[in-house]
Amino acid sequence: MIVDDEEIVIKGIQKGLEYSGFYVKAVIGGKDAIELAKKEFFDVVLVDLIMPGLNGVETCRRIKEISAKTIVLLLSGYPQEIEKLLLAFIDAGGKDVFLRKPLLADEVRDAINKIIK
Amino acid sequence: MKKLDMNVFKEDLLNTIREAILVLDSDLTIVYANSSFYKQFKVTPAETQNKHIYELGNGQWDIPELRKLLEEILPNQNFFYDFKVRHIFPDIGQKNMLINAAQLIDGGRNEKFIVVAIEDSTEKAKLYEASLLANKLATMGQLSAGIAHGLSSPLTGIHNFLDVYAKEEPKESDRHHELELMLAACDYMNKIVKNLTYFARTIKEEFKIINWRDVVDSTLSFTERQFMVSNIMIKKDLPADLKNMIGNKSQLQHVLLNILMNAKEAITNSGEITIKAQNSDKDKRVMLEITDNGKGIPAKDLQHIFEPFFSTKDQSGAGLGLSAAYGIIKDHFGEINVRSEEGKGTCLTISLPYTK
Numbered sequence: 001m002i003v004d005d006e007e008i009v010i011k012g013i014q015k016g017l018e019y020s021g022f023y024v025k026a027v028i029g030g031k032d033a034i035e036l037a038k039k040e041f042f043d044v045v046l047v048d049l050i051m052p053g054l055n056g057v058e059t060c061r062r063i064k065e066i067s068a069k070t071i072v073l074l075l076s077g078y079p080q081e082i083e084k085l086l087l088a089f090i091d092a093g094g095k096d097v098f099l100r101k102p103l104l105a106d107e108v109r110d111a112i113n114k115i116i117k
Numbered sequence: 118m119k120k121l122d123m124n125v126f127k128e129d130l131l132n133t134i135r136e137a138i139l140v141l142d143s144d145l146t147i148v149y150a151n152s153s154f155y156k157q158f159k160v161t162p163a164e165t166q167n168k169h170i171y172e173l174g175n176g177q178w179d180i181p182e183l184r185k186l187l188e189e190i191l192p193n194q195n196f197f198y199d200f201k202v203r204h205i206f207p208d209i210g211q212k213n214m215l216i217n218a219a220q221l222i223d224g225g226r227n228e229k230f231i232v233v234a235i236e237d238s239t240e241k242a243k244l245y246e247a248s249l250l251a252n253k254l255a256t257m258g259q260l261s262a263g264i265a266h267g268l269s270s271p272l273t274g275i276h277n278f279l280d281v282y283a284k285e286e287p288k289e290s291d292r293h294h295e296l297e298l299m300l301a302a303c304d305y306m307n308k309i310v311k312n313l314t315y316f317a318r319t320i321k322e323e324f325k326i327i328n329w330r331d332v333v334d335s336t337l338s339f340t341e342r343q344f345m346v347s348n349i350m351i352k353k354d355l356p357a358d359l360k361n362m363i364g365n366k367s368q369l370q371h372v373l374l375n376i377l378m379n380a381k382e383a384i385t386n387s388g389e390i391t392i393k394a395q396n397s398d399k400d401k402r403v404m405l406e407i408t409d410n411g412k413g414i415p416a417k418d419l420q421h422i423f424e425p426f427f428s429t430k431d432q433s434g435a436g437l438g439l440s441a442a443y444g445i446i447k448d449h450f451g452e453i454n455v456r457s458e459e460g461k462g463t464c465l466t467i468s469l470p471y472t473k
Contacts, residue, residue, distance in 0.1 A: 008274030016277040019284060077269030078262065086324065087363045087450070090472055096326060101269035102307045105277050 001025045003033040003059060004048040004075065009101070013046070016105020030054025034062045042070050044112055046099065049076040049085060057088045064093035071115060077101035137235040140221075145170045145187060148230065157237055159209055177206050186218065191231060195220045203242075213242040261313040268310050276303040326472065327366050329394045329405050330355045336370045340377065348387035355394045360403050360471035368445045372453075375438040376407050376465050383411025383463060396471065402451075403471045408464040414457040422455060 002010045002017075002024065010026035017024045025040070027033045031054055033047065045063055049056035060072040072094045076082050082098050090096050099111060123130075131138055137154035141147055150165050160174055170187075171179040182202050190197055196219035205211045215236040222229055283296035333355060344351055380390045391408045414422065423443040446453040451469040 004270070006270045006274070009270050012274030012277030015281045019281045077266040077273075087470060087472060090363075100311075102272040102276060102303075102310055103269075104273075104280065 001027060001033060001036060001042045001045045002075075003027050003030060003045065003051075003056075005029055005051040009048070013103065013105050013108060017108060020105060020109050022109070030056075030059030030062070033059055034066070037063045037066045037070070041067055044115075045070055045072045046075050046108060047072060049074055049081055049089070050078060055085075057085055057092050057094075060089060060094045061092035068093075071095055073111065073115075074098040075101065075103065137237070139170070139233040139235070141170060141187075141231040141233065143229040143231075145231070147173065154235070157235075158206070174206070174208065177208065180204050183216075186216065187231065191218055191220060201238075211239065212237060213239045265310045265313040268306070272303060272306055272310060276300070276307065279303060324363050324365055326361050327364050327369070328359060328361050329369075329403060330359055332366055332369045332373060333392055333394070333405075335366070336373045336377070340374065344377075344381060344390070347381060347384070349381060349384055350387075350389045352389065352391045353393075354391065356396075358396070359394055360396050362403055362449070362469045362471050364449045364469065365445075369449070372442040372445050372467070373407070375442050379438065380407065380409035380411060380463065383409055383413070385412065397468070400468075401471055402468045405467045405469075406464060408462060410462040413459040413461055413463055414455070415459055419455060419457055423453070 002013050004010045005028060007028060010028065014024045014026040025036060025042070027036055029051055030047070033045070034054075037045070045060075047056045047059050047063075051059075054062075056074055056076070060074075063070055063072055074082065074086070074089055074094055074097070076098060077100065082100075086096070086098065095115065097111060097115065099108060131149075131151040132153070134151065135153055137157050138149075138151040139147055139154060140149035146167060146169050147165055148167070150162070155161065155165070158174070165173060171184075180202060182200075182204075186197065186200055196217075198217050200216045200218075202214045202216055203211065204214070215238050217234040217236075219232055220229055221232055279296055279299050283293060283300055286293035286296060333353065337351065337353075341351065377390065384390075388410045391406070393406045393408070395404050396402075397404050423439050443453055446467055446469070449469050451467060454466045455463065456466075457463040
């Protein structure tokens with residue numbers, strides 16, 4: 001699952017990952033992501049850090065409460081914000097790996113492969 | 118109250134003053150210079166006395182701004198204050214000077230003299246310039262981060278769509294070629310955005326998972342010798358189960374090094390420094406204590422030690438070490454505190470949040 005507050009980001013990465021053979025759901029905002037996590041299990045969730053409403057840290061915490069096995073990765077275009085919130089994100093159960101925008105689907109694929117190995 | 122006879126002490130008074138002082142006669146020949154002048158400008162009395170100011174030191178005092186001051190301004194207004202002059206002296210390099218001058222008129226003999234007081238503001242100017250530069254870089258860093266962030270999302274989307282469309286088109290088609298051109302343009306824009314982010318990162322360095330044991334060991338590896346030479350024993354107490362933290366290793370090394378150097382200076386002959394770390398599970402923090410048995414810090418100074426430019430060292434310190442340490446620890450969401458007793462020693466405590 002990919003969570004961001006911008007449609008062009010989630011649809012773009014979804015398109016790229018689907019082309020590589022992944023099953024991908026794209027969701028706008030943390031609230032919808034949590035609703036979807038209640039209905040369906042995801043191996044990996046890629047969540048944007050700064051979003052209106054629920055931010056990446058809070059979204060991660062709720063998803064981990066629903067599904068402890070899901071790996072949650074951080075996505076952001078703002079390294080300074082990552083530095084401030086990475087600790088809180090890890091505290092919320094997130095992985096200490098972050099993906100920086102601009103981001104290609106291939107980079108996401110490589111990161112996932114590395115973690116699963 | 119005793120009456121001070123200025124005539125007796127005037128030479129001593131002038132030589133005590135830190136500013137360089139020159140007295141010129143009305144032809145601008147030097148009739149007097151105090152010892153600060155000789156010291157600051159690296160000249161001898163023989164090279165100075167009875168010389169015309171513009172001939173002094175192979176003409177290095179023939180400064181256009183100074184000429185204007187002495188020849189045009191002074192005759193009209195009798196004095197001036199805080200005239201800024203920046204000049205590169207061939208022998209001693211660039212000096213920033215603040216100049217005060219006044220005309221002295223000896224009524225009895227109807228003679229005019231000029232007294233010139235020169236404050237060397239080179240160091241002050243350097244600090245000011247450094248802080249301007251730091252501010253400028255910080256502003257540029259914020260701007261770069263803002264631009265990079267603003268462009269990164271749209272680029273992510275466009276790049277991914279184009280990438281798939283290009284893969285779906287037959288390789289020989291015009292459309293495939295056009296898409297490849299757009300992809301190359303995306304790559305180019307990505308590079309610009311990433312470079313802007315890297316620049317912003319030079320302001321704030323990368324944070325990683327680190328441990329105080331590693332920070333302490335690596336800092337000591339390149340400083341321990343200095344302490345041995347000074348007869349200072351360093352004791353370490355770093356338990357194996359010490360929790361990790363998120364931070365920047367080189368910044369924390371810098372903090373530790375500063376504290377250790379202060380401790381070293383506080384110890385006069387021989388002494389001991391203890392570095393002790395422990396987990397504090399109740400508030401999820403790692404505590405690091407650096408204790409020395411040096412001369413301690415007077416109570417009146419203790420409240421100022423983290424202020425920028427505060428230093429108790431005579432000449433060696435700019436007073437920025439501990440304020441930088443304070444800033445770094447704050448950036449790490451930590452606390453830094455000090456306890457000290459004069460004659461017994463000082464203890465600095467740093468507490469940083471730990472990770473799982």
